[in-house]
Amino acid sequence: xxxxxxxxxxxxxxxxxxxxxxxxxxxxxxxxxxxxxxxxxxxxxxxxxxxxxxxxxxxxxxxxxxxxxxxxxxxxxxxxxxxxxxxxxxxxxxxxxxxxxxxxxxxxxxxxxxxxxxxxxxxxxxxxxxxxxxxxxxxxxxxxxxxxxxxxxxxxxxxxxxxxxxxxxxxxxxxxxxxxxxxxxxxxxxxxxxxxxxxxxxxxxxxxxxxxxxxxxxxxxxxxxxxxxxxxxxxxxxxxxxxxxxxxxxxxxxxxxxxxxxxxxxxxxxxxxxxxxxxxxxxxxxxxxxxxxxxxxxxxxxxxxxxxxxxxxxxxxxxxxxxxxxxxxxxxxxxxxxxxxxxxxxxxxxxxxxxxxxxxxxxxxxxxxxxxxxxxxxxxxxxxxxxxxxxxxxxxxxxxxxxxxxxxxxxxxxxxxxxxxxxxxxxxxxxxxxxxxxxxxxxxxxxxxxxxxxxxxxxxxxxxxxxxxxxxxxxxxxxxxxxxxxxxxxxxxxxxxxxxxxxxxxxxxxxxxxxxxxxxxxxxxxxxxxxxxxxxxxxxxxxxxxxxxxxxxxxxxxxxxxxxxxxxxxxxxxxxxxxxxxxx
Amino acid sequence: xxxxxxxxxxxxxxxxxxxxxxxxxxxxxxxxxxxxxxxxxxxxxxxxxxxxxxxxxxxxxxxxxxxxxxxxxxxxxxxxxxxxxxxxxxxxxxxxxxxxxxxxxxxxxxxxxxxxxxxxxxxxxxxxxxxxxxxxxxxxxxxxxxxxxxxxxxxxxxxxxxxxxxxxxxxxxxxxxxxxxxxxxxxxxx
Numbered sequence: 001x002x003x004x005x006x007x008x009x010x011x012x013x014x015x016x017x018x019x020x021x022x023x024x025x026x027x028x029x030x031x032x033x034x035x036x037x038x039x040x041x042x043x044x045x046x047x048x049x050x051x052x053x054x055x056x057x058x059x060x061x062x063x064x065x066x067x068x069x070x071x072x073x074x075x076x077x078x079x080x081x082x083x084x085x086x087x088x089x090x091x092x093x094x095x096x097x098x099x100x101x102x103x104x105x106x107x108x109x110x111x112x113x114x115x116x117x118x119x120x121x122x123x124x125x126x127x128x129x130x131x132x133x134x135x136x137x138x139x140x141x142x143x144x145x146x147x148x149x150x151x152x153x154x155x156x157x158x159x160x161x162x163x164x165x166x167x168x169x170x171x172x173x174x175x176x177x178x179x180x181x182x183x184x185x186x187x188x189x190x191x192x193x194x195x196x197x198x199x200x201x202x203x204x205x206x207x208x209x210x211x212x213x214x215x216x217x218x219x220x221x222x223x224x225x226x227x228x229x230x231x232x233x234x235x236x237x238x239x240x241x242x243x244x245x246x247x248x249x250x251x252x253x254x255x256x257x258x259x260x261x262x263x264x265x266x267x268x269x270x271x272x273x274x275x276x277x278x279x280x281x282x283x284x285x286x287x288x289x290x291x292x293x294x295x296x297x298x299x300x301x302x303x304x305x306x307x308x309x310x311x312x313x314x315x316x317x318x319x320x321x322x323x324x325x326x327x328x329x330x331x332x333x334x335x336x337x338x339x340x341x342x343x344x345x346x347x348x349x350x351x352x353x354x355x356x357x358x359x360x361x362x363x364x365x366x367x368x369x370x371x372x373x374x375x376x377x378x379x380x381x382x383x384x385x386x387x388x389x390x391x392x393x394x395x396x397x398x399x400x401x402x403x404x405x406x407x408x409x410x411x412x413x414x415x416x417x418x419x420x421x422x423x424x425x426x427x428x429x430x431x432x433x434x435x436x437x438x439x440x441x442x443x444x445x446x447x448x449x450x451x452x453x454x455x456x457x458x459x460x461x462x463x464x465x466x467x468x469x470x471x472x473x474x475x476x477x478x479x480x481x482x483x484x485x486x487x488x489x490x491x492x493x494x495x496x497x498x499x500x501x502x503x504x505x506x507x508x509x510x511x512x513x514x515x516x517x518x519x520x521x522x523x524x525x526x527x528x529x530x531x532x533x534x535x536x537x538x539x540x541x542x543x544x545x546x547x548x549x550x551x552x553x554x555x556x557x558x559x560x561x562x563x564x565x566x567x568x569x570x571x572x573x574x575x576x577x578x579x580x581x582x583x584x
Numbered sequence: 585x586x587x588x589x590x591x592x593x594x595x596x597x598x599x600x601x602x603x604x605x606x607x608x609x610x611x612x613x614x615x616x617x618x619x620x621x622x623x624x625x626x627x628x629x630x631x632x633x634x635x636x637x638x639x640x641x642x643x644x645x646x647x648x649x650x651x652x653x654x655x656x657x658x659x660x661x662x663x664x665x666x667x668x669x670x671x672x673x674x675x676x677x678x679x680x681x682x683x684x685x686x687x688x689x690x691x692x693x694x695x696x697x698x699x700x701x702x703x704x705x706x707x708x709x710x711x712x713x714x715x716x717x718x719x720x721x722x723x724x725x726x727x728x729x730x731x732x733x734x735x736x737x738x739x740x741x742x743x744x745x746x747x748x749x750x751x752x753x754x755x756x757x758x759x760x761x762x763x764x765x766x767x768x769x770x771x772x773x774x
Contacts, residue, residue: 004609164622164623167646239644239645310645329672330669332707334666334667335697335703337666337697338662338688338694338696338697339686340595343629343687344629345630377693546690548685550690
């Protein structure tokens with residue numbers, strides 16, 4: 001079957017046909033669809049775990065039991081899963097285990113642009129890196145065998161452009177892989193010093209064996225041309241090189257960035273007059289090539305920041321004096337236009353709570369999710385956003401540092417899914433180490449930003465079937481917080497009362513701001529509101545909460561009927577009763 | 585043949601993903617090597633979105649850069665201008681004249697430059713602007729703007745209308761097919 005697939009769907013097909021038995025993941029752009037596509041198959045176990053560490057350890061457990069297993073995550077998710085990863089390198093696997101990690105150069109939807117290849121080197125595990133969907137399928141499918149042959153977890157590195165680009169893929173049949181027998185192997189699987197000391201040499205020997213394997217594996221290949229210019233490249237950079245320079249240069253395409261094929265690289269370097277290394281983000285290949293004593297040009301010509309394109313490659317080689325034909329000629333310069341940043345949707349339940357916080361000049365330590373968009377104008381509600389869970393842990397440190405000065409006017413905000421991911425431990429710390437901190441859980445009953453995945457607070461699993469539902473109120477109390485209350489963020493009065501009372505209280509508290517995301521299918525929009533132009537005094541108070549449905553037209557507020565879902569928050573803001581049922 | 589590059593641009597939520605899916609399926613059925621590239625996640629929340637579609641004998645890069653684009657198909661006026669520098673000399677911009685205010689305009693930090701298409705035309709850009717929202721509403725939903733635009737583009741595509749219809753049948757949920765057929769015809773101009 002031949003189909004046009006995004007990279008992530010191709011990975012899912014590769015893993016499925018490669019004999020996967022279990023996938024456990026936490027959503028994260030641009031990796032989410034790998035697990036979503038796998039979950040469509042009923043003959044494998046699929047799940048959303050509360051975080052990437054849990055997901056990775058679930059996959060470990062399945063591998064230990066003899067099953068081929070996978071976890072998928074975005075680059076920063078691998079930071080969370082790094083703890084099991086580094087020791088999984090020592091234990092190795094029983095059933096093949098693949099960890100898919102998707103980097104996000106240019107930070108389309110991430111907080112940093114770290115390069116996951118460092119993890120492969122640091123944890124001493126092999127990493128595969130496809131260039132397009134067809135390779136993503138082939139590499140994913142073969143990764144289990146690689147994992148079992150060398151007794152190691154395998155990292156499969158994707159990036160935004162490959163994860164979300166489509167090309168034609170030939171999909172084969174699913175391989176029927178029986179589970180391996182479970183045998184208790186303490187010396188392999190109990191990583192305490194006595195056993196771990198014996199495993200480390202195994203890891204070093206394995207790396208040597210993988211190095212040899214990399215010299216003749218299917219992942220790396222050489223394309224020779226007679227121009228004298230040689231390029232070592234990998235991932236989507238390979239596509240940009242081919243697009244810009246065609247068959248005019250020799251290319252060593254690296255599909256297995258760890259460990260690198262040293263002999264192949266030496267041979268290639270010897271056959272070309274000038275050697276370049278073209279890789280997005282950090283000079284991971286370049287540094288190693290230089291350490292081999294081979295002269296090459298890399299980051300002095302190609303930035304360590306952001307994404308590349310064929311233009312990046314073209315511009316660089318023009319600078320190097322290469323004669324290129326077919327240089328694109330633009331029609332012309334276009335005038336500058338106002339930006340269009342992403343924003344919280346009309347009717348977003350986070351808005352009412354943010355408006356309340358901004359109105360009362362409260363400092364807000366933020367977290368990762370749709371609600372990070374509270375940082376943009378006109379709300380400008382956030383003071384910080386670091387990583388998953390850092391709002392809750394961070395406010396404790398903030399208040400510990402400044403005491404009463406900040407305790408009465410600072411909150412942490414965190415979403416329901418992010419709270420499950422890594423907010424709970426921070427909350428325990430607040431209770432245990434006693435700062436008078438106030439945490440607001442923005443509970444929109446879904447994992448929003450990544451495109452609506454279920455989580456342990458929603459009551460449904462990855463298949464949409466009913467599942468155990470975490471009782472957030474009871475959980476927060478059990479973690480040591482006595483003051484826990486629930487508010488409806490569409491009710492501004494209720495929000496303000498709760499926020500002011502909990503900030504004034506002499507002990508830590510949690511406010512659960514609860515209302516489902518308006519984009520959820522079961523949330524039916526109400527009749528759109530309208531502005532009575534006679535009553536509108538053009539005070540622009542309704543504009544302060546940054547609802548995309550409200551704008552000023554001919555000096556008066558106007559509500560866009562196609563966007564408004566009738567949440568009624570602006571109606572509560574208007575002091576002149578100008579917002580209501582019908583337009584006048 | 586030389587690779588053809590198309591950019592579908594608009595505002596998150598306008599349905600550009602379905603349009604690119606339709607194009608991708610159509611061009612694959614035509615036997616071309618096709619690459620489609622989109623960005624999910626943050627950009628969907630009412631932000632500016634761009635999808636690249638490239639086809640030819642052998643296509644490597646999934647993205648389109650400055651001066652490379654043969655057709656910009658824009659769901660919104662401002663967005664056509666934002667990406668206009670990607671248009672190659674002699675390329676064409678097809679644009680829905682609908683205006684959607686971005687947040688800086690809503691907050692009053694900027695003004696919506698309503699005359700920008702005229703500026704582009706004066707500067708020699710080939711701009712085919714028309715109201716795609718009215719025919720979409722006529723077909724049954726504002727959401728059909730994407731297919732009205734595809735219908736309009738179909739005339740420039742050099743691919744027979746029947747092939748487009750066949751690709752639509754393959755791509756679009758049968759529940760919405762009739763409405764989208766109507767939208768396509770209105771865009772095509774019949």
